Amino acid sequence: MLTIINTADGNPTLYSEEFTSHYHSMHGSVAESNYIFIEQNLAYYVLQHQPAIIHIFELGFGTGLNAYLAAEFASQHKISIVYHTIELYPVPLDIIEKLVFNIFDIKLYKSLHAAPWETETIITPTFTLHKHEGNFLNYSLPNYYHLFFMDAFGPVQQPEMWEPAMLQKIYDSLLPSGIMTTFSARGNFRRYLQTLGFTVERLPGPKGKRHITRAVK
Ligand SMILES: C[S@@+](CC[C@H](N)C(=O)[O-])C[C@H]1O[C@@H](n2cnc3c(N)ncnc32)[C@H](O)[C@@H]1O
Numbered sequence: 001m002l003t004i005i006n007t008a009d010g011n012p013t014l015y016s017e018e019f020t021s022h023y024h025s026m027h028g029s030v031a032e033s034n035y036i037f038i039e040q041n042l043a044y045y046v047l048q049h050q051p052a053i054i055h056i057f058e059l060g061f062g063t064g065l066n067a068y069l070a071a072e073f074a075s076q077h078k079i080s081i082v083y084h085t086i087e088l089y090p091v092p093l094d095i096i097e098k099l100v101f102n103i104f105d106i107k108l109y110k111s112l113h114a115a116p117w118e119t120e121t122i123i124t125p126t127f128t129l130h131k132h133e134g135n136f137l138n139y140s141l142p143n144y145y146h147l148f149f150m151d152a153f154g155p156v157q158q159p160e161m162w163e164p165a166m167l168q169k170i171y172d173s174l175l176p177s178g179i180m181t182t183f184s185a186r187g188n189f190r191r192y193l194q195t196l197g198f199t200v201e202r203l204p205g206p207k208g209k210r211h212i213t214r215a216v217k
Contacts, residue, residue, distance in 0.1 A: 027208030061087035074126040150182035185211035
């Protein structure tokens with residue numbers, strides 16, 4: 001069962017009883033997503049590489065908040081983003097309709113959810129979305145991504161997503177210089193990323209979180 005909860009930045013998140021976990025930080029859902037996936041990943045990559053097109057893979061589409069923020073970034077910065085995402089438990093549309101994010105473009109947010117699954121949909125002139133309903137654990141990832149948004153549930157609630165085989169899959173999916181960010185900064189997780197060949201940074205977290213991880217291939 002999913003419950004809508006308000007977070008400290010005035011935006012909602014979901015609580016999953018099955019995973020005994022919130023989808024975002026209670027200190028602010030938009031603030032957290034923006035910091036971990038946009039500022040410390042997408043914007044950081046763009047600043048360094050000035051690409052014309054970026055391929056992103058997100059693990060866990062959920063509320064679509066990360067996809068929304070990436071789409072907004074794409075139009076603000078006039079960069080083409082092709083955004084692939086996987087979700088095993090799509091959030092029912094009646095719950096999505098009750099999520100009232102304090103965001104700039106509600107029409108854009110709704111269009112991400114209205115887009116059909118299993119096909120590429122042009123959402124805006126700079127943002128193309130492909131949503132796949134499936135299980136990341138047995139999903140064969142292509143190997144052309146610039147960025148990976150690792151947004152599964154945490155290592156306590158969902159340890160199988162943080163196993164070496166899954167981290168290897170993430171590494172293999174990225175192009176050289178590709179970046180993965182995530183909210184977890186556990187020591188054994190970071191050390192394993194290093195053994196795979198990532199350059200790993202432990203960055204200060206958003207409000208309420210001490211550290212996050214950025215790994216560069
Ligand atoms: C922490 S939530 C984040 C969701 C999303 N990024 C957001 O901002 O709303 C984790 C997401 O991973 C999804 N998930 C869990 N296990 C999965 C699996 N094995 N394969 C694909 N998605 C999965 C959950 O259903 C949930 O939507």
